[in-house]
Amino acid sequence: MPEETTNGTQAQTTLDICVAAGCLSCQGDLVKEALEKEIDARGLAERVAVRGVGCLGLCMAGPLLRVSPDGILYQAMVPEDAGEIVESIGKKPVKRLECDAEQSFFTRQVKIVLENSGEVDPDKLDDYTAVGGYDALAKAVGEMEPSEVISEMVTSGLRGRGGGGYPSGLKWGTVAKADGARKYVICNADEGDPGAFMDRSVLESDPFRVLEGMAIAGYAVGADSGYVYCRAEYPLAVKRLKNAIRQAERAGFLGSNICGSSFRFTVDIRLGAGAFVCGEETALISSIEGNRGSPRPRPPFPAASGLWDCPTLINNVETFANVAPIIRNGGEWFSGIGTEKSKGTKVFALAGRVQNTGLIEVPMGTVLRDIIFDIGGGIPDGRKFKAVQTGGPSGGCIPEQFLDMAVTYESLAQAGSIMGSGGMIVMDETSCMVDVARYFMEFCMTESCGKCVPCRVGTMQMHELLEKITQGRASMKDLDLLEELCEVVRFSSLCGLGQTSPNPVLSTLRYFRDEYLAHIRDHVCPAGVCKMKSPSKIHAEVA
Amino acid sequence: MPAKVITLTIDGRDVSAREDYTILDAAKEANVKIPTLCHLEGLCDVGACRLCMVEVKGIPKLLPACVTKVSEGMSVTTDSERLLHYRMTIVELMFSERNHICSVCVSNGHCELQAMAMRLGVDHMRVPYRYPTLPVDASHERFVLDHNRCILCTRCVRACDEIEGAHTWDVMGRGIDAKVITDMNEPWGKSESCTSCGKCVNVCPTGALFEKGRSVGEMVKRKAFLPYLTQMREGKK
Numbered sequence: 093m094p095e096e097t098t099n100g101t102q103a104q105t106t107l108d109i110c111v112a113a114g115c116l117s118c119q120g121d122l123v124k125e126a127l128e129k130e131i132d133a134r135g136l137a138e139r140v141a142v143r144g145v146g147c148l149g150l151c152m153a154g155p156l157l158r159v160s161p162d163g164i165l166y167q168a169m170v171p172e173d174a175g176e177i178v179e180s181i182g183k184k185p186v187k188r189l190e191c192d193a194e195q196s197f198f199t200r201q202v203k204i205v206l207e208n209s210g211e212v213d214p215d216k217l218d219d220y221t222a223v224g225g226y227d228a229l230a231k232a233v234g235e236m237e238p239s240e241v242i243s244e245m246v247t248s249g250l251r252g253r254g255g256g257g258y259p260s261g262l263k264w265g266t267v268a269k270a271d272g273a274r275k276y277v278i279c280n281a282d283e284g285d286p287g288a289f290m291d292r293s294v295l296e297s298d299p300f301r302v303l304e305g306m307a308i309a310g311y312a313v314g315a316d317s318g319y320v321y322c323r324a325e326y327p328l329a330v331k332r333l334k335n336a337i338r339q340a341e342r343a344g345f346l347g348s349n350i351c352g353s354s355f356r357f358t359v360d361i362r363l364g365a366g367a368f369v370c371g372e373e374t375a376l377i378s379s380i381e382g383n384r385g386s387p388r389p390r391p392p393f394p395a396a397s398g399l400w401d402c403p404t405l406i407n408n409v410e411t412f413a414n415v416a417p418i419i420r421n422g423g424e425w426f427s428g429i430g431t432e433k434s435k436g437t438k439v440f441a442l443a444g445r446v447q448n449t450g451l452i453e454v455p456m457g458t459v460l461r462d463i464i465f466d467i468g469g470g471i472p473d474g475r476k477f478k479a480v481q482t483g484g485p486s487g488g489c490i491p492e493q494f495l496d497m498a499v500t501y502e503s504l505a506q507a508g509s510i511m512g513s514g515g516m517i518v519m520d521e522t523s524c525m526v527d528v529a530r531y532f533m534e535f536c537m538t539e540s541c542g543k544c545v546p547c548r549v550g551t552m553q554m555h556e557l558l559e560k561i562t563q564g565r566a567s568m569k570d571l572d573l574l575e576e577l578c579e580v581v582r583f584s585s586l587c588g589l590g591q592t593s594p595n596p597v598l599s600t601l602r603y604f605r606d607e608y609l610a611h612i613r614d615h616v617c618p619a620g621v622c623k624m625k626s627p628s629k630i631h632a633e634v635a
Numbered sequence: 636m637p638a639k640v641i642t643l644t645i646d647g648r649d650v651s652a653r654e655d656y657t658i659l660d661a662a663k664e665a666n667v668k669i670p671t672l673c674h675l676e677g678l679c680d681v682g683a684c685r686l687c688m689v690e691v692k693g694i695p696k697l698l699p700a701c702v703t704k705v706s707e708g709m710s711v712t713t714d715s716e717r718l719l720h721y722r723m724t725i726v727e728l729m730f731s732e733r734n735h736i737c738s739v740c741v742s743n744g745h746c747e748l749q750a751m752a753m754r755l756g757v758d759h760m761r762v763p764y765r766y767p768t769l770p771v772d773a774s775h776e777r778f779v780l781d782h783n784r785c786i787l788c789t790r791c792v793r794a795c796d797e798i799e800g801a802h803t804w805d806v807m808g809r810g811i812d813a814k815v816i817t818d819m820n821e822p823w824g825k826s827e828s829c830t831s832c833g834k835c836v837n838v839c840p841t842g843a844l845f846e847k848g849r850s851v852g853e854m855v856k857r858k859a860f861l862p863y864l865t866q867m868r869e870g871k872k
């Protein structure tokens with residue numbers, strides 16, 4: 093589609109450059125400036141427009157630039173390349189900067205959540221409405237009863253994308269039925285899993301979509317205000333979200349009389365100070381209320397008694413981003429994608445020892461091998477795949493034997509891991525699985541809120557034991573104690589953080605027990621990661 | 636409207652309870668003793684110590700008895716081998732966290748943590764001690780805070796907030812570094828909000844909060860006044 097330039101003329105060519113955090117960190121903004129200068133200098137402003145767009149996916153090759161309508165994709169540019177790129181417009185593309193847009197990384201994806209990512213300028217409401225944005229909201233408030241919206245969500249089979257996988261339609265229905273003069277909608281944007289950046293990218297690339305989902309949710313459950321709880325470490329996401337709220341309010345998509353109806357819905361942002369536990373819904377609510385962000389026992393669930401004791405609907409960024417297309421195309425359409433129990437698509441942040449790191453969206457049920465070796469391009473440097481860690485600190489490591497497994501909520505759970513919010517860290521033979529477990533346990537230990545004893549002290553003790561193992565100072569008794577603590581912490585912690593913190597240990601013990609034994613019995617780290625004290629030195633210490 | 640009465644079984648025994656009871660309330664009435672540390676009659680429950688965890692038939696998770704409401708036909712097990720094992724480990728974890736040395740503690744013999752260890756049969760430690768270096772705040776003219784003995788049950792925090800209404804106490808820091816503080820982490824003696832009422836000291840289960848100038852034999856905590864104060868304030872009978 094031709095881009096309208098600032099002077100109102102239709103540009104023939106558009107240069108779409110990614111301005112999400114990943115590409116900005118590799119000077120994407122400087123490249124954009126250089127391109128603009130170059131175009132001005134050549135007097136091409138009427139013919140060529142430069143546009144900042146959301147994440148184009150292949151983060152490892154940033155900054156990425158797409159030339160429309162030619163469909164050329166450039167990668168890893170520096171500001172000095174601007175002249176050459178502008179020069180080549182309408183001619184032969186710059187070979188050395190070209191990125192193969194036909195590679196599996198791009199062609200094998202199915203985009204629902206990320207359909208506008210890289211297509212629209214996240215700072216411009218007009219861009220969003222031009223691709224059908226806010227149609228779903230207008231349809232919901234104009235043509236549908238709240239109960240119809242909910243039944244559409246139930247039909248879709250969408251499950252919570254924050255990690256729990258709870259059926260979204262059921263949750264919406266529960267909040268809608270709950271008694272309360274006031275109700276709230278909360279968008280959980282407190283993404284804190286190591287290696288995960290799905291929510292950040294969605295907020296940075298398509299903030300209007302998330303707001304639209306929240307407004308539809310508000311209409312469906314009977315809430316008139318909502319909060320986005322976003323971590324303060326995501327300043328760009330917060331900035332774009334603020335701008336999106338302002339523009340949506342001005343255009344009548346938020347605020348009073350939305351789309352000319354009597355429905356009213358406002359959205360505010362609350363910044364999280366960077367505590368992982370605040371992603372847990374009761375801790376998040378406590379934090380919004382202005383209290384210490386620590387969880388409380390459930391029930392009562394937030395759907396019955398949440399923010400300021402009012403019924404509250406909490407969904408994750410990606411869940412809300414799925415709402416508009418479901419309402420637009422119908423629940424049936426959505427439930428036709430994915431598997432029987434895991435519907436739709438899932439966004440994964442592919443990271444670690446994989447060729448193509450970046451943001452991908454694939455239908456549920458896509459085989460792990462396809463994700464890692466086809467879309468991800470396999471393991472670099474000719475090394476061997478060892479495991480993939482899914483679900484962040486609450487997840488587990490999946491070994492090679494499960495590579496042909498279809499990725500669904502159920503299959504991951506069966507393999508001892510979880511979907512989580514969608515972090516996927518690939519590991520090769522240079523990773524020590526005991527060290528990986530130690531790393532995640534350290535994360536859980538430092539992120540524990542300290543309220544309940546098993547999580548506060550148990551994670552610390554488990555971390556100590558893992559340290560001991562990685563240093564070659566542990567005995568088999570320590571391993572027994574570690575396993576025992578896994579069980580106690582898992583079953584007696586108050587909230588999800590504690591209950592799931594043993595998962596990385598349990599899954600590595602399940603599939604890589606021999607590595608633990610090598611550390612303990614032979615004082616050897618098979619991957620060569622852990623710095624071991626020599627056995628003689630340990631014996632000397634003991635003596 | 637009077638609360639409905641329902642029936643449930645606790646450890647195989649049929650028990651009746653009001654619908655607004657927690658499992659702990661129902662158990663107490665039926666003379667079934669569930670171990671607790673952070674729970675204290677008269678204060679709101681937070682479910683933090685995890686000692687009162689019970690098994691409920693049909694629910695795979697363990698539930699804290701202090702905050703779980705009873706329901707019709709519920710079948711509760713308060714005392715199984717698994718629960719005892721977890722409780723013992725939790726008490727061990729508490730001992731390992733800070734410096735709980737009974738022989739030199741002013742609460743020796745009147746300490747709920749010590750009593751809990753004896754009750755559950757924790758006679759040795761499997762988890763290693765941490766031996767943290769923690770300060771003692773003796774800046775208050777009448778009371779002392781010894782972080783070495785604190786188990787972060789937050790009874791002091793809740794008593795000060797809910798009963799005294801001062802909210803001098805709170806918790807700061809995360810995870811293993813969490814600690815109770817007065818005001819904005821100022822010395823207790825300099826606290827402007829503290830009314831020196833001593834409720835926090837009297838509800839503290841261990842020797843973390845104690846009165847100055849008292850010997851071990853004298854340092855007995857009086858916590859039974861809390862339900863009375865709560866009842867009076869709320870006009871309950």
